[in-house]
Amino acid sequence: MIKIRNKADCCGCTACESVCAHDAITMQPDDMGFLYPVVDSSKCVGCGLCEKVCAFNEHYDTSLNLPIPDAYAARHKDMAEVETSRSGAAFIAISDYILEQGGVVYGVGYTDHFRVIHKRATTKEERNEFKGSKYVQSDIRGIFCQVKQDLKNGLTVLFSGTPCQTAGLNSFIGRKLRERLILVDIVCHGVPGPYVWRDYLAYLEKKQGAEICWVNFRDKQEFGWAAHQETFKFVNREK
Incomplete structure (x- = not known):
């Protein structure tokens, strides 16, 4: 039975939930909206598949990894x-x-x-x-x-x-x-919590007095390559 004692040992990938044939595991959000597995002990048969499939254990299969990664740079022609x-x-x-x-x-x-x-x-x-x-x-x-x-x-x-x-x-x-x-x-810098995003949208809509109808997490057309600024459009046509 999988038990998450330290949140740093779980990324919420759902592999354990997906592999459980008895539906004993469900992914439940914490206070920030991050998903963690919760086990229903009445359904668990102790097969150990959830622990075996976890990518955070020392037995994670890396046999298909290249000894030395091949590196390429690419950009679309269009x-x-x-x-x-x-x-x-x-x-x-x-x-x-x-x-x-x-x-x-x-x-x-x-x-x-x-x-x-x-x-x-x-x-x-x-x-x-x-x-x-x-x-x-x-x-x-x-x-x-x-x-x-x-x-x-x-x-x-x-x-x-x-x-x-x-x-x-x-x-x-x-x-x-x-x-x-x-x-x-992707090259990941860490992921903000889903509830932070939900509450931020609510804050912007309250501040603007209108509902958001379009979002862009990094608007290159508006700000170019270097800027990391979010863009929002509201139903009142404000941007």
Whole structure:
């Protein structure tokens, strides 16, 4: 049975919840909105799979890692893609290829009122919601099982997320299905809490007296490459 005694030993990736066949684990938010596993002891059979799949243990499988990483620099040829992406739009180029081959793409978008979650895309139009960084921990519940089912169905899957999320998915999927799984992780500086983001939006709307209808965590078109400033549009057309 998995027990999180120190929050630094868990990233909320949901691998333990996803691997539990008895639905004994649910991911519950703390005061900041970060998700942590909670075990229902009445359902737990003590199989140990949740502990085995955890990427934070010393047995995490690194057998597919390169001895020395290969390093490349890339930028999309289409400057319109670069201008609407946070960096060089490499994710767009890679995901375009996957979609053109009939694969599926998982990335981060929004639900409800700009709540940050992972989503599944089978078209470039759906994938475009994933463009641009969202500097909040995404809700990834249910996604790992979706990815696994896609792989079992013979689809190539591209998954983009933080290094903690890709490590958790890598462990959950296992060696047999990894051939069709392409993992793209970002250079992560740490993720703010979902509730901080929720409350900040509420604060801005109260201050402006209008509802937010569009957000951009780093607006390159407005402020260029160097600035790290959020941009918000309100229903009263203020920006």
